[in-house]
Amino acid sequence: MTNKALIVAVSEFTTLTRSKAFLIGLALMPIIMAIAVGVQKFTRENVDTTDRRFVVIDRSAVLYRSIAAAADQANQSAFEGGRQTAPRYLPSEQSFAPDDQAARAALSDRVRKKEIYAFVEIPPDIVDPGSSASLTYYSNHPADQSLPGWIGGAVNREVLNIRFRNAAVDRAMVTRLTKRVEVSELGLLERDQAGRIKAASTVDKVRTFVIPVGMMLILLFSVMSGSPQLLNSVMEEKMSRISEVLIGSVTPFELMIGKLLGSAAVSFLLALLYVVAGVFVARHYGYADAIHARDLAWFTLFLGASVVMFGSMFISIGAACTDLKDAQGMMGPAMMFLMLPWMTWFAVLNAPESRLAVGLSLFPSATPFLMLLRIMLPPGPPLWQVALGVALVTATAGGFTYAAGKIFRTGLLMQGKAATLGEMWRWVRSS
Amino acid sequence: MTAAIRLVDVSKRFGGVTAVDTLTLAVPEGSIYGFIGPNGSGKTTTLRMIMHILLPDDGTIEVLGRANAAAARDRVSYLPEERGLYKKMTVRRLLRYYGQLKGRTLGELDPEIASWMARLGMQDWADKKIEALSKGMSQKVQFVASVISKPSLLILDEPFTGLDPVNAEALKDAVLEIRRRGTTVVFSTHDMGTAERMCDRIFMIFRGKKVLDGTLEEIQAQYGFDTVRVRTAGGVEALTGLPGVEAVNDYGQLQEVRLKGDPQRFLQQLAARGAVHHFEITRPSLHDIFVRIARPSAAEAGVPPPVMA
Numbered sequence: 148m149t150n151k152a153l154i155v156a157v158s159e160f161t162t163l164t165r166s167k168a169f170l171i172g173l174a175l176m177p178i179i180m181a182i183a184v185g186v187q188k189f190t191r192e193n194v195d196t197t198d199r200r201f202v203v204i205d206r207s208a209v210l211y212r213s214i215a216a217a218a219d220q221a222n223q224s225a226f227e228g229g230r231q232t233a234p235r236y237l238p239s240e241q242s243f244a245p246d247d248q249a250a251r252a253a254l255s256d257r258v259r260k261k262e263i264y265a266f267v268e269i270p271p272d273i274v275d276p277g278s279s280a281s282l283t284y285y286s287n288h289p290a291d292q293s294l295p296g297w298i299g300g301a302v303n304r305e306v307l308n309i310r311f312r313n314a315a316v317d318r319a320m321v322t323r324l325t326k327r328v329e330v331s332e333l334g335l336l337e338r339d340q341a342g343r344i345k346a347a348s349t350v351d352k353v354r355t356f357v358i359p360v361g362m363m364l365i366l367l368f369s370v371m372s373g374s375p376q377l378l379n380s381v382m383e384e385k386m387s388r389i390s391e392v393l394i395g396s397v398t399p400f401e402l403m404i405g406k407l408l409g410s411a412a413v414s415f416l417l418a419l420l421y422v423v424a425g426v427f428v429a430r431h432y433g434y435a436d437a438i439h440a441r442d443l444a445w446f447t448l449f450l451g452a453s454v455v456m457f458g459s460m461f462i463s464i465g466a467a468c469t470d471l472k473d474a475q476g477m478m479g480p481a482m483m484f485l486m487l488p489w490m491t492w493f494a495v496l497n498a499p500e501s502r503l504a505v506g507l508s509l510f511p512s513a514t515p516f517l518m519l520l521r522i523m524l525p526p527g528p529p530l531w532q533v534a535l536g537v538a539l540v541t542a543t544a545g546g547f548t549y550a551a552g553k554i555f556r557t558g559l560l561m562q563g564k565a566a567t568l569g570e571m572w573r574w575v576r577s578s
Numbered sequence: 579m580t581a582a583i584r585l586v587d588v589s590k591r592f593g594g595v596t597a598v599d600t601l602t603l604a605v606p607e608g609s610i611y612g613f614i615g616p617n618g619s620g621k622t623t624t625l626r627m628i629m630h631i632l633l634p635d636d637g638t639i640e641v642l643g644r645a646n647a648a649a650a651r652d653r654v655s656y657l658p659e660e661r662g663l664y665k666k667m668t669v670r671r672l673l674r675y676y677g678q679l680k681g682r683t684l685g686e687l688d689p690e691i692a693s694w695m696a697r698l699g700m701q702d703w704a705d706k707k708i709e710a711l712s713k714g715m716s717q718k719v720q721f722v723a724s725v726i727s728k729p730s731l732l733i734l735d736e737p738f739t740g741l742d743p744v745n746a747e748a749l750k751d752a753v754l755e756i757r758r759r760g761t762t763v764v765f766s767t768h769d770m771g772t773a774e775r776m777c778d779r780i781f782m783i784f785r786g787k788k789v790l791d792g793t794l795e796e797i798q799a800q801y802g803f804d805t806v807r808v809r810t811a812g813g814v815e816a817l818t819g820l821p822g823v824e825a826v827n828d829y830g831q832l833q834e835v836r837l838k839g840d841p842q843r844f845l846q847q848l849a850a851r852g853a854v855h856h857f858e859i860t861r862p863s864l865h866d867i868f869v870r871i872a873r874p875s876a877a878e879a880g881v882p883p884p885v886m887a
Binding site for chain 2: 151154155158161162165166383384387388389390391392393394395396397560
């Protein structure tokens with residue numbers, strides 16, 4: 148490592164950490180998490196509480212009273228602490244002949260005038276177990292599922308009660324007999340050093356889901372916040388002809404290594420801040436023991452490999468392009484590589500030992516993220532898969548750095564037109 | 579003569595175009611050496627090869643006694659034609675960065691930065707961002723960036739282009755001061771007057787080949803006293819159709835005439851057309867020499883050849 152590469156790295160780091168992009172990157176993950184939590188809370192607290200007035204045409208003649216009673220019960224629980232938290236259901240009854248379209252049209256007009264929200268017809272044989280008749284719900288709010296859902300629930304409960312009664316079967320007994328057997332998920336029993344057996348503990352979703360996914364996301368955000376900045380940095384130097392001045396003082400390789408180091412330092416700083424914040428949160432909720440030193444070591448290794456791999460890729464693009472339009476065209480495929488783990492992590496989480504998960508976690512651009520996720524999900528992948536993943540990602544990072552060095556050296560001084568992929572390949576192959 | 583730069587049979591090709599063709603050149607240590615030549619003639623390519631930014635296809639380049647130009651990198655500074663500055667950096671941070679890349683410590687750089695900023699009247703701008711500077715100020719900052727490392731060899735590509743006369747004067751004084759301290763200065767320029775006044779030696783490259791190399795006197799001597807400067811009552815019209823006139827460079831109040839034949843006879847013929855206020859037999863100016871070499875021939879310019887009677 149030369150002193151000049153370090154000087155470039157310090158300058159790159161200082162410039163990047165003073166940029167708006169860094170501050171946005173720093174705030175991005177907490178902001179996204181805060182928005183996700185906030186949206187959930189907001190949607191929970193901001194339910195549409197408009198009264199749901201509806202007309203019931205009960206041709207079975209046995210269900211309306213139950214619907215009205217269920218509505219009274221629901222309306223009482225629609226208020227919590229003096230504040231309305233759910234809409235009130237306000238049914239009224241009406242009757243007309245099944246073929247009376249004029250009556251249906253009149254009710255439809257009332258819906259349009261917002262006098263009522265909907266109307267529902269209950270067929271006469273609905274309580275017959277052999278009947279295939281269904282409720283008919285009319286409304287001009289097709290997206291709203293709360294009222295038809297509530298009516299369906301209330302009608303079905305009472306229809307089942309009537310059917311059980313008619314069959315002389317005790318409903319309570321049936322409920323007891325058909326009660327589902329629950330599954331309690333436990334980990335494995337362990338022996339301590341003295342050979343004593345420790346009881347298995349209940350599987351904790353925070354340990355098996357939240358922390359592994361959180362660590363993978365921190366890795367992804369840290370790389371995304373640092374490496375793409377290299378493209379802008381190289382392009383600015385190329386377009387402003389700063390690179391000519393720099394190449395008069397340092398070798399292209401020193402310049403590129405300095406830039407990679409500066410960008411890596413930014414990613415490591417972001418990761419450090421996120422991880423430290425995560426550890427504090429984990430400690431606050433009693434999960435301090437859930438983040439292991441071994442996982443942090445893997446995290447560090449994969450972060451280093453990914454910043455070198457993606458940093459080299461973005462440096463190459465910056466050196467090969469001559470304007471932002473060219474760069475945007477080349478950024479697409481590069482970002483696809485970076486987004487691959489983002490698009491597939493859920494499949495890996497659901498089945499970490501599946502062929503798909505193994506294949507994805509051995510694909511070099513996804514290995515740092517998906518292999519880390521698999522390592523953190525018990526029982527973890529076989530050692531050979533981890534070793535193969537590390538070997539592939541190391542070789543890829545090395546290859547990318549080598550190629551970037553060649554492309555950077557030639558592309559940096561090329562003006563006028565962007566390099567084609569064929570030209571870039573020729574530069575890489577040149578001695 | 580000890581050479582700060584020595585090029586021997588250097589060639590550089592881009593695809594099928596030969597930008598520099600078997601160029602041999604020696605720049606004496608401690609001199610101010612002017613590179614002139616039309617656009618696209620190979621000046622910048624030559625300077626970039628000296629700076630080891632480009633590598634020659636053939637030939638050898640020796641800089642400050644080192645066969646590998648990269649080895650002398652910290653003792654050579656370069657001001658490129660296209661000014662390269664980070665817009666978001668402050669002037670001080672940028673100068674420190676460029677200076678550190680030349681191997682200087684902050685302890686060495688800070689007094690130099692303060693001194694140069696004061697000398698160029700920019701002391702109040704040291705902590706401003708580059709994007710806040712005018713074009714002239716940016717150019718001065720770029721110049722300071724190239725001299726704060728106290729180089730042994732300073733290479734300036736079009737240093738005076740775009741500067742107003744006051745700033746150009748300040749930069750010219752700075753270049754002379756640097757030379758007095760022992761630095762060899764090489765600069766390219768399109769301003770022939772500047773080259774004539776400032777350079778100890780002048781080198782001209784045309785279509786990649788060396789066409790002139792020497793002191794101004796040596797260069798002019800190659801052309802002899804074939805030029806007269808005249809100021810007449812009739813102006814440029816008074817010269818029309820006079821025998822022996824090969825070319826006229828009209829400056830409005832004064833005309834520079836390239837003459838073939840006896841100047842005394844020419845004076846008689848001119849006086850017969852009206853009052854002659856000034857008549858001076860002289861050597862051709864660098865500007866005239868440049869134009870004679872670089873002006874496209876009639877065939878290249880698309881002008882049909884004269885019909886011979």
